[in-house]
Amino acid sequence: MTTEPEVLGALTGVRDPELDQDLVELGFVAGLDVDGTSVAVRLRLPTYYCAPNFAYLMAVDARTAVEALPGVEEVRVFLEDHFTSDEITDAVQRGKNFVEAFPDHADDELDELRTLFWRKAFTARQARLLDALLKGGRSAEDVEAMRLRELPHDADGERCRRLRRDLGLADDPDSPAFLLGDGAPLTASQLPRFLRYARLVATSLEGNAGLCRGLLRTRYDLTEEEVAA
Amino acid sequence: MYEKDGRKYYIVDGHTHFWNASPENRNKYGEGFIACFYDYHRNLSPEEYVWPKEKYDRYTEEDMMHDLFEIGYVDKAIMQPTYLRDFFPGGFNTTEQDAEMAAKYPGKFIVNGSFEPRDGEKGLDDLRALHQQHGLKGVKLYTAEWHGASKGWKLNDYWSYRHLELCIELGIKNIHVHKGPTIWPLNRDAFDVHDVDHAASKFPELNFIVEHCGLPRLEDFCWIATQEPNVYGGLAVAIPFIHTRPKYFAKIIGELLYWIGEDRITFASDYALWQPKWLVERFVDFQIPEDMQDELGTISHEAKAKILGLNAAKLYDIDVPAELQLPESKEDVAIGSEPVSVA
Numbered sequence: 001m002t003t004e005p006e007v008l009g010a011l012t013g014v015r016d017p018e019l020d021q022d023l024v025e026l027g028f029v030a031g032l033d034v035d036g037t038s039v040a041v042r043l044r045l046p047t048y049y050c051a052p053n054f055a056y057l058m059a060v061d062a063r064t065a066v067e068a069l070p071g072v073e074e075v076r077v078f079l080e081d082h083f084t085s086d087e088i089t090d091a092v093q094r095g096k097n098f099v100e101a102f103p104d105h106a107d108d109e110l111d112e113l114r115t116l117f118w119r120k121a122f123t124a125r126q127a128r129l130l131d132a133l134l135k136g137g138r139s140a141e142d143v144e145a146m147r148l149r150e151l152p153h154d155a156d157g158e159r160c161r162r163l164r165r166d167l168g169l170a171d172d173p174d175s176p177a178f179l180l181g182d183g184a185p186l187t188a189s190q191l192p193r194f195l196r197y198a199r200l201v202a203t204s205l206e207g208n209a210g211l212c213r214g215l216l217r218t219r220y221d222l223t224e225e226e227v228a229a
Numbered sequence: 230m231y232e233k234d235g236r237k238y239y240i241v242d243g244h245t246h247f248w249n250a251s252p253e254n255r256n257k258y259g260e261g262f263i264a265c266f267y268d269y270h271r272n273l274s275p276e277e278y279v280w281p282k283e284k285y286d287r288y289t290e291e292d293m294m295h296d297l298f299e300i301g302y303v304d305k306a307i308m309q310p311t312y313l314r315d316f317f318p319g320g321f322n323t324t325e326q327d328a329e330m331a332a333k334y335p336g337k338f339i340v341n342g343s344f345e346p347r348d349g350e351k352g353l354d355d356l357r358a359l360h361q362q363h364g365l366k367g368v369k370l371y372t373a374e375w376h377g378a379s380k381g382w383k384l385n386d387y388w389s390y391r392h393l394e395l396c397i398e399l400g401i402k403n404i405h406v407h408k409g410p411t412i413w414p415l416n417r418d419a420f421d422v423h424d425v426d427h428a429a430s431k432f433p434e435l436n437f438i439v440e441h442c443g444l445p446r447l448e449d450f451c452w453i454a455t456q457e458p459n460v461y462g463g464l465a466v467a468i469p470f471i472h473t474r475p476k477y478f479a480k481i482i483g484e485l486l487y488w489i490g491e492d493r494i495t496f497a498s499d500y501a502l503w504q505p506k507w508l509v510e511r512f513v514d515f516q517i518p519e520d521m522q523d524e525l526g527t528i529s530h531e532a533k534a535k536i537l538g539l540n541a542a543k544l545y546d547i548d549v550p551a552e553l554q555l556p557e558s559k560e561d562v563a564i565g566s567e568p569v570s571v572a
Contacts, residue, residue, distance in 0.1 A: 018445075047268065048261035051410040051419050083261055105380050105415040113418055120448070139406060189483055197448070199524075200488075203480045204447040211445070218272040 002071045004034050010065040011041070017114055018054045019209040020121035020159070023062065025218050026209070027227035030080055037073040039066050044080045046215035052084045053110055056101060059092045115167070119181055122163040123203045125156045126178055127198035130191070141189035149173035230553065231302035231537070233513050238534050239553035241541035242297060242306040242505050244440060244465040244497030245403070247330055248322040251287040258375075259316035270502050273469040278504050288501055290330055298337060301498075301505035304538065305547055308403055309369035311346045315376065328363055341367040341405065341543055346388035347376050353395055360399045366545055368401055373409025373419060381412035381419065385427040393432050403544050404428075406461065407440040420446045426453040429460050436544055438495060441466040442559075444484060451488035455563060461544070462489060462535070465497035471511045479517045483525025490563035491532035495541045509537065531555055 012024045023029055023043070030044040041062050045055060059077045067076045079088045084102075092099035100107045103163075130146065133143055148171065151157040164171040169183045176185035186194055217227050231238045252261035267285050275501050297303040308327035324342045331338035344356040344366040359365065372520065373381045382389065384406065396404065396457070397531040412419035422443050442462035443450020453462040462485055484523045485494050496512070498505040513533060517525050534555055542549050 043296065047265040047410075049265055049410045053416055053419075059554045083258060102415050104378055105411075106414065107414040108416045109415050113416060196487075197452075200451060200484050201448045203477075203484060204445065207447070207470075207474075207477050207481070208445040212475060214473070215268050218268045 001036055002030055002034060002039065002069050006069055007032055007034055007039055007041070007066055010069055011062060014061045014065050016054065016057065016212075017057050017117045018118070019212060020124070020205060023058060025228070026213065027222065028058065030220075036216055037071060038076075039072055039074070040076045040078065041066060042078045042080055044175055044216070044220065045082055046212045046219060048081060050082065052082075052088065052102070053113055055079060055082060055084065056088050056091065056098055057110055057114065057187075059088050064093050083156070099185070118163055118167055120201055120205060122160065122167065123181065123198045124202035125160050125163070126186075127195060128156050128201040129160065130178065130195055130198070142147050142190040143178060143191060144186065144188040146177035147173065148177050151177045230304055231509050231513060232377050233510075236513075236530055237535075238302075238509070239303065239506070239538040239542065239549050240302045240303075240304050240499065240509060241496065241538040241545070242498050243438070243463055243495045243541045243545065244305045244309050245293075245297065245306045245500040246322045246502075247290070247293055247308065248311070248329055248501070249287055249319065249326065250285075250317060250321060252318045252417050254317050256316060256318070258527070259313070259321070261566075262313065262316050262321075266502060269466070273473050274503055275472055275507055278507060280501075285501065291335070293330075293500070294334065294337075295379070295499060296504050296506065298398050298505060299412075302509050303505050305542075305545075306337060306500075307341060307367070307541070307545070309341050310343050311369065311371055311374075311407075312343060312345075313374060315373075315374075316432050324359060324363060324410060330371045339366060339547075340368060341365060341369050341403075342401075343368050343370060344392045346378065346382055347379055352388065352392060355488070356392060356395055357399070360401065365399070365401045365565065365566060366403060367403030368396065369407065369408045371403040371409060372424075373407075374409045375553060376410065379413060380415060381409075383412070384424040385431075389428070390431065393435060397432065397434055402434065403438060405437050405438045405440055408443070418446075420449075422446060422449050425460065429457040433459055435459060436461060437464050438544070442481070442494070444481075447481065447484065451484060454489045454493065461493045461495055461540070465499035466502070466529055468496070468498075468508050468512065471508070471515060475515075476518060478515075479521055479525060482528060483517055483521065484565075486526065486528065486532065488563055491529075491535050492540060493563075494536045495544070496537045512537065532571075 008024055009027055012022045014023045027042055027055050031036050032040040033040040043059060059079055063077045066072060077092045079085045080198055086102050098109050158160055168181055178186040231240055267282055285469055296307050310324045310327055311322045314320055327340045331340045340363050342363060344361045393481045408420045410419050422439060423481055425437050425439055428561055436459050438448055438461040440463040444467055467481050498508050
């Protein structure tokens with residue numbers, strides 16, 4: 001037996017890989033039907049044409065996350081109002097991989113895509129942490145000397161730790177707090193140029209997330225309370 | 230022409246449509262497409278500019294002339310076709326529809342064409358014929374367009390290059406690139422603009438105007454545009470944020486000015502998604518907020534004049550009245566050069 005709050009809790013662990021935000025905060029969970037050991041999750045997206053590769057990842061990840069809950073035996077995930085609703089709902093139901101779901105349109109799985117967006121997310125999170133540190137009076141040299149254990153334990157800091165593990169980058173507490181994309185430590189002299197680009201990535205991600213939230217509200221006539229701006 | 234505080238601006242709307250999304254001309258995919266467009270329109274427009282859905286499906290010639298030229302300050306509008314025949318059997322917005330309208334109002338419009346690389350040799354013949362009929366100066370390419378079994382293509386495919394070579398031969402020098410959510414293969418990021426990088430390097434004699442300045446991949450766009458001098462950023466979709474999210478717009482325009490400079494950004498309303506009147510008015514009034522100027526700098530009146538029309542006028546050899554031109558000055562050099570490798 002499981003409950004709705006437990007299922008929602010599990011879904012907060014699932015992210016839109018493109019936006020690096022969770023499905024619940026984004027308002028992508030349209031509804032749940034929890035019936036004893038059986039759970040149905042209905043997902044909705046900001047547009048009819050949202051990219052199917054990210055939609056597939058969210059649907060599959062949602063199923064995996066809910067299935068891991070104790071007392072859950074059956075999970076179904078429905079993607080609503082999307083041009084690939086049938087393909088993705090069916091793929092999740094039957095455990096098809098992406099190439100099986102879109103045999104004529106895909107030539108590989110989505111690992112590379114996911115990794116690419118983990119990198120973008122990592123860069124954007126580091127930009128926010130760096131900006132906060134510099135605003136707080138730290139110098140470029142301080143930042144270079146910082147260790148991972150000194151990184152704040154806020155949302156950005158925790159997400160950075162997780163992304164470093166997922167990306168196979170150094171994650172022991174004594175490793176440098178900030179890394180370039182290839183895993184090399186960020187040096188004081190590289191900081192200004194890195195930050196310029198990293199802020200751009202953050203702007204891009206935050207902007208997209210804002211647009212997605214706005215479009216979702218417009219599409220489903222939701223209030224700002226239901227989906228924050 | 231728009232005039233404010235004694236300054237005059239020549240306006241080229243770099244991206245406009247005369248579309249037909251009426252219920253008789255669409256299947257379920259077309260219905261989804263125009264509904265999605267309508268949500269963009271409703272979500273980002275000031276309330277007084279929001280149309281009823283029926284009008285949005287199929288507005289009239291008079292609407293368009295009124296909104297662009299009577300009240301919208303536009304001196305010249307570039308019509309960008311988007312065929313989408315797999316969604317709209319009669320075509321969503323074809324070169325023929327555009328040309329018919331343009332012929333009625335001489336001097337107002339520039340009619341762009343398109344090509345379909347997936348048609349191979351036939352695509353080349355079609356482009357030749359289209360050029361012969363309309364004397365094209367530019368093409369609009371939508372790489373997410375469906376075509377039979379295909380859900381998209383890339384600019385650096387073999388047949389794309391063949392078509393771009395033909396563009397050079399025919400003197401079609403402006404290539405407008407629009408990314409969308411589908412592509413071949415579907416497992417790749419559909420909004421990725423790296424194919425533009427390859428094509429722009431290979432064909433330095435062509436100008437590549439990336440619509441939406443690469444949004445939702447602003448970072449990828451800036452990354453390549455800073456390295457390719459023939460890549461431009463079109464402001465369609467980006468500029469309406471000036472109303473709903475001005476700080477975000479400040480970031481976008483500030484980043485564009487930094488990475489590619491004021492000579493390679495072009496204004497566009499994407500009419501009828503949005504209307505030029507309020508976009509032009511707000512843009513001329515716009516300044517990067519003070520608390521962001523340390524990081525992003527400011528935007529000058531000269532930069533605004535270039536973005537609103539003078540840059541596009543250069544690309545399309547449009548004669549700009551002398552009093553609307555800027556004194557000759559050196560081209561602005563973008564500050565952002567070779568970016569550090571982070572990805």
